[in-house]
Amino acid sequence: MAKPIRISIAGLLAGSALTGVAFTAQAAPTEQQWQAFSQAVAAEHILPRYRTLAESSAQLQQQSEALCGDSSEATLHSTRQAFHQTMDAWQAIQHVQFGPVELLMRNFSLQFWPDKKNLGGKQLSALLQNADPATLDAEHFRAASVAVKGLPALERLLFADDALAQYQQQPFRCQLTAAITGHVATMSREIDSEWQQYRQEFEQLNGSGYYEDANEAATDLLKSLVEPIEVVRDNKLLRPMGSSASKPKPRRAESWRSGRSLRNIRINLQTQQALFNSGGEHSVKALLTAEGEAALAQQIDDAFTLILGQLEQLPSPLSRTLKDAQHYQQLQLISDELKALHFALSQAMQPLEIQLGFNSRDGD
Amino acid sequence: MTGINRRQFLTALGAGLLLPAVPSLAAAPALRFASAGQDGDNNHWLTLFDDQGQLLLKHQLPGRAHHVAAHPTEPWLMAVARRPDRFIELVDYQSGELIQRIEAGPQRHFYGHGIFSADGRWLAATENHLPSGEGRLVIRDCRDNFRTVADHPSYGIGPHELAYLPDQRTLVVANGGILTHPEQGRKKLNLDSMQPTLAYIDSASGRLLEQVSMPAELHQLSIRHLDINRHGEVAIALQYQGGKQDRVPLVALHRQGQPLQLLEAPEPVRLAMRQYCGSARFDRSGELFAISSPRGDLVTLWQRDGRFIDSFRVRDGCGLAATDRDGEFVISSGNGRCYRYDLDSGRKQKLPTLMSSSLAWDNHMVHL
Numbered sequence: 001m002a003k004p005i006r007i008s009i010a011g012l013l014a015g016s017a018l019t020g021v022a023f024t025a026q027a028a029p030t031e032q033q034w035q036a037f038s039q040a041v042a043a044e045h046i047l048p049r050y051r052t053l054a055e056s057s058a059q060l061q062q063q064s065e066a067l068c069g070d071s072s073e074a075t076l077h078s079t080r081q082a083f084h085q086t087m088d089a090w091q092a093i094q095h096v097q098f099g100p101v102e103l104l105m106r107n108f109s110l111q112f113w114p115d116k117k118n119l120g121g122k123q124l125s126a127l128l129q130n131a132d133p134a135t136l137d138a139e140h141f142r143a144a145s146v147a148v149k150g151l152p153a154l155e156r157l158l159f160a161d162d163a164l165a166q167y168q169q170q171p172f173r174c175q176l177t178a179a180i181t182g183h184v185a186t187m188s189r190e191i192d193s194e195w196q197q198y199r200q201e202f203e204q205l206n207g208s209g210y211y212e213d214a215n216e217a218a219t220d221l222l223k224s225l226v227e228p229i230e231v232v233r234d235n236k237l238l239r240p241m242g243s244s245a246s247k248p249k250p251r252r253a254e255s256w257r258s259g260r261s262l263r264n265i266r267i268n269l270q271t272q273q274a275l276f277n278s279g280g281e282h283s284v285k286a287l288l289t290a291e292g293e294a295a296l297a298q299q300i301d302d303a304f305t306l307i308l309g310q311l312e313q314l315p316s317p318l319s320r321t322l323k324d325a326q327h328y329q330q331l332q333l334i335s336d337e338l339k340a341l342h343f344a345l346s347q348a349m350q351p352l353e354i355q356l357g358f359n360s361r362d363g364d
Numbered sequence: 365m366t367g368i369n370r371r372q373f374l375t376a377l378g379a380g381l382l383l384p385a386v387p388s389l390a391a392a393p394a395l396r397f398a399s400a401g402q403d404g405d406n407n408h409w410l411t412l413f414d415d416q417g418q419l420l421l422k423h424q425l426p427g428r429a430h431h432v433a434a435h436p437t438e439p440w441l442m443a444v445a446r447r448p449d450r451f452i453e454l455v456d457y458q459s460g461e462l463i464q465r466i467e468a469g470p471q472r473h474f475y476g477h478g479i480f481s482a483d484g485r486w487l488a489a490t491e492n493h494l495p496s497g498e499g500r501l502v503i504r505d506c507r508d509n510f511r512t513v514a515d516h517p518s519y520g521i522g523p524h525e526l527a528y529l530p531d532q533r534t535l536v537v538a539n540g541g542i543l544t545h546p547e548q549g550r551k552k553l554n555l556d557s558m559q560p561t562l563a564y565i566d567s568a569s570g571r572l573l574e575q576v577s578m579p580a581e582l583h584q585l586s587i588r589h590l591d592i593n594r595h596g597e598v599a600i601a602l603q604y605q606g607g608k609q610d611r612v613p614l615v616a617l618h619r620q621g622q623p624l625q626l627l628e629a630p631e632p633v634r635l636a637m638r639q640y641c642g643s644a645r646f647d648r649s650g651e652l653f654a655i656s657s658p659r660g661d662l663v664t665l666w667q668r669d670g671r672f673i674d675s676f677r678v679r680d681g682c683g684l685a686a687t688d689r690d691g692e693f694v695i696s697s698g699n700g701r702c703y704r705y706d707l708d709s710g711r712k713q714k715l716p717t718l719m720s721s722s723l724a725w726d727n728h729m730v731h732l
Contacts (some may be wrong), residue, residue, distance in 0.1 A: 105635060110610050117607070146609045212714070216679055218700075350404055358402065358698025358724035359658035359682035364430055364446055364476055364524075364588075364640050 025354035026038070029287050031205070034214035036343050037287065038202040040279030041221050046096060047195055049271075053089040054192040059184040060086045064181040068174040071224060079177075080158055080258070086184065087255065091267040095228040095275070098220045100194035106187050108146040114235055115253060124156055131172040135356035136179040138186070169277045183238040205243040215354070222354050224276050226345045230286060232268050233338040236261065237331060238316065245328040250319035261318035266311050273304035291351040300348065310334055370674040370710050373652070373667060396420065396732040397455070399683055399696055400429035401723030409723060410443040412457050412732070415694070417703065417716030419455045428451070428467070430476025431525070431728045435506070437484040444478040444489060446726075448546035452478055452489065454510075466510050471495055472547060476727075477525045480506070481567075482532050486513075488567065490523035490537060497543050501521035501535060501565055516570030519563040521554070524588040529564070529596050529620075534573060536598055537563045542587040542605070544573040555605050560587040562598065562618055576624045585612055589643050593650030595667055596620060601641035601655050602631050615643050615655050619672045627670045636675075642727050645684040647691055652707065656691050658682040658727075663695055665707065676712055678703055683729030696725035 029037075060082040060311055067075040090110060101107045112120060123145050134140055137156040141149060146148040157177045160166060167174045201210045202217050211217040240261070277283050288297035314321050314330060321327045349356055381445040394414035398421075401409050408428050412421035429443035430517050435491070441459040445451045450468035455461070456586050466487075468474055471494045478489035484506060491500040499518030520539025527536055541560030543553040552558075558581070564574040576729040589601040613626040614637050629637070638659035646653040652673060655664045665673040681703070683696035691707035694715070700722040705712040 103632075105609065112609065145554065181714070210677075216699075219679070353722075355699040355724055356660075357678070357680050359642055359727055360680050360698065363640070363658060363682065364725055 028291070028351070029135050031214040033282065033287060034218040035202065035205055036282040037279050037284070038214060038217045038221060039199075040282045041275065042195075042199045042202050045275055045278040046093070047088070047192075049093040049096075050188070050195050052194045053086070053093055054185075054188040056082070056085040056089045057181070057188040061178070061181040064174070064178045065323065067167065068171070068178050069313055071174060073164060076158070076164050076167065083151075083154060083158055083258065084260065087155075087258070087260065087264070088267060090151060091264045094268065095224045097224065097227075099161055099198045100191045103194075106191060108150075110150045110184060110187060111152060112146045113152050114239065115147060115152065115251065119145065120152050120156065123148045124153055127176060128170070128173060131170075133172075133175075136175050138179075139181065141179055141183050149180055149236075150201055151184065154180050154184070155255060155257050161218065162340060214298040219354055219356065222284070222349065223277075223356050224354075225272060226349065226356060227269060228272060229338055229342040229345060232265055233335055233342070236265050236268075237335050237338070240322060241328070241331060241335070243314075245325055247324035248328065250322050253318045253322075256317065256319050259317035259319070259343045262311060262314060262316050264322070266308060269304060269308050269311070272303065273308070276301060276304065287352060292314055293348065293351050296344065296348060299340065300344050301342065303337065307334060307341065365462050366482075368454070369672065370665070370707060373407065373671075373673045375706075394418070395687055396693070397578075397685055397696075397702070397729055398441050398724040398732060399729040400425065400430045400432055401436060401700075402428065402726065403723055409600060410441060410453060410455060412441060415702075415715050418701060421460060423453070423455045423460065423462070426451050428475060430726060430727070431478060432730050433479050434563070434730050434732045435480050435484055436482055438506075438530045442478060442480075442487070442669070444476055445474045446476045447492065447544060447550070448473045450474060450547055452487075453575050464510055466504070469512070472500070475499075475522070475524050479528070481528060486567070488528075488535055490518060490526055492522070494545065496517070497521060497545070499537070499539055500525070501537055501567075501570070503567060504562070514567070514570060515628040516565060516567075519565065519575055520561045521558070522560075522569050522586075525590050527590060527592045527598075529592060530569075530594055531596075533567055535565050535567045536590065536592060537565060538587045538590050538600065539563055540588045540603075541583070542586055545711065552605065555584060557583075558586070558605065559583050562587055562590075562600065562624070564620060574620060576618060580622070582612060582626075585660060587616075589641065591644045591646050591653060593653070593668060595668070597650075599644045599646060599653040599668075601644040601665070603641060604639040606639075608639060610639075612639070614639065614657070615644075615664070615666060617666075617668075625664060625670050629664060629672050629674070629675075633664060633672070636662050637664070642682040643684045645686055645693065647686045647693060647707075648688060649690040652691065654684050654695075654705075656682045656684050656695065657700065663705070674710065676705060676710075676713065685729045685731040687731055694729065694731065696722045696729045700724060 011181045063079040063082040067079045234256050240249050244250040254264050256263050277285050285297045365387040394416050396414050398412045402630045408425040410423045413419050427449045428446045430446040431444045433442050441455050441457050443453045450473045452466040454463040463490050465680045472491045475490040483537045487504040491502050493500050499520050501516040501518045503514040522540035522542040524538045525542045541558035547709045561575050561577045584605040586603045588603050591599050598618040602614045604612050617625040637657040641655050642658045643656045653666050661677050661679045663678050664675040680698035681695045685694045693705050695703045702715040703712045
């Protein structure tokens, strides 16, 4: 399994070395092309994903309220299932870090992670200990720390070892769970509805709106394509892998409590591949192809497919996968492939004449 | 809301103070700016260009530079290597010739910032002394082949930007507090114990005249970039090394003999600054200053008493230069663009692009 991917990564690098030639031969995409790209991605890729998040989080809120009405195996199970649906939806739009999700720190509020200082654990314990009904008030909650009002806090509550017994013994624990789901649902609904407005920024690109021109608008979307590959590799793979196979750090994995760390990574990469292809004839893949970089475009697409195939073969949960020497080696391979994929995507920005950020990414 | 603040500020100053220094813009000579930049093939350049988009100098540098300064009397530009590089490049921008490539001494590297004294005699730069990790403030003689004439401590770790007080004798140094070592690249080695300071140092004797530190709970707030107006007030751009969710100030002011003044922006603006400011510059009048926040694509404007005036958006904007008009700045961006912003209209205007070369402008820019 490893070998064909190695070849493909080598191909990626060879392909990107050719960009210099094509760069001078082809003009970069026009403003019209970038505008078509941006509008297509907003309509096909972003809006439906926020809608799914809003719907699944509303469902989660309902389920958690049912759980508080009658804390049983069945209601806990349904709430956990609804949590998984919401987390699936969030993982499929987590890569967008601009626009309404950035307002009021919603991105951090939805998921404060990685939580290196265990703020979530400490603050949640304090809330549970005080059991003050005032903290459940929506307005009060809005001002609360980001560490206790999103998905990681919910996961701690819903996936605790003795979650059911605790819910049965401490009604406040369930009320807090419901309050957090309410907040997650509100934020998701607000983002969804604000994007109806924000999408217009991709239509008015004459300098009077938020973006100065179509290239600048497209840059936000392309950042969402390229940068998350590095984030997934660094935070979701390398951090839990620790310094060596003998010292893995399974509790550094994202969503380890609900045992879905690998599922998150798979959704992330499926999402990035979908974004790469989003817009059909207006997609990044199509634009690259039009720049004379068809081979590079295809190799990037293939690399996504190959890495996803490899991830599929790894047993879950990641916390156990990490402890198996052979699997650990496979994770290392995937990490190398993600690095090459990130490099290839960064290189692909050159023929497109997109500057993802210079001072913002590497200042001093 | 911010627009009202801007108008209030203009009214408060009264008519006249912010009138253009040059009555007719049409008749004004082109403004010239210098900046370092990087091209698509990772080559680094020192450039001089004007507000009409004319490229007047394009000189290849041996590596990535950071700050650029113009000599007050000679037609010289200098570009200072970004850490952990070891060169200062001095170029005659009229002839295009390299005047000198100053190498940092053994066991030394530069930190990206160097300045000329107002009389043009001295070149002062911040350096790292590798064996000790201590910051140094090194002064070279421009009239004597850039010979080192003084090698003072900077009284802190990781000194960054520096500037002279109006007395032209006292140097104010931003000790960022962050320890790095070239063997470990740009890795930050002491985030738990870092202690940034602002040091006032007598350039002749090297004596420490005054030093202010961050309060203990803000010790991860790196003091990195500064500018000084004619009143000797120091505007400071901060960079936070702690958590993204922490609510910390990102701009400060200091006056000698007083405590550090941490400034407050409206919360949405503070959030938009993304815990990182890249450059600080007073306008020509010294009555207001601009702070760039490239990670948030934002520039904020502040009164010299510390009150927030306004903010505006510049994608990846970092380099700031005052123009010859009060209340006006030019901003350079990492995507190769330049904008002129004037407080009077509250508008930013894109300057003509350099047609032949698209460079990502590095963090700092200077107006000649």
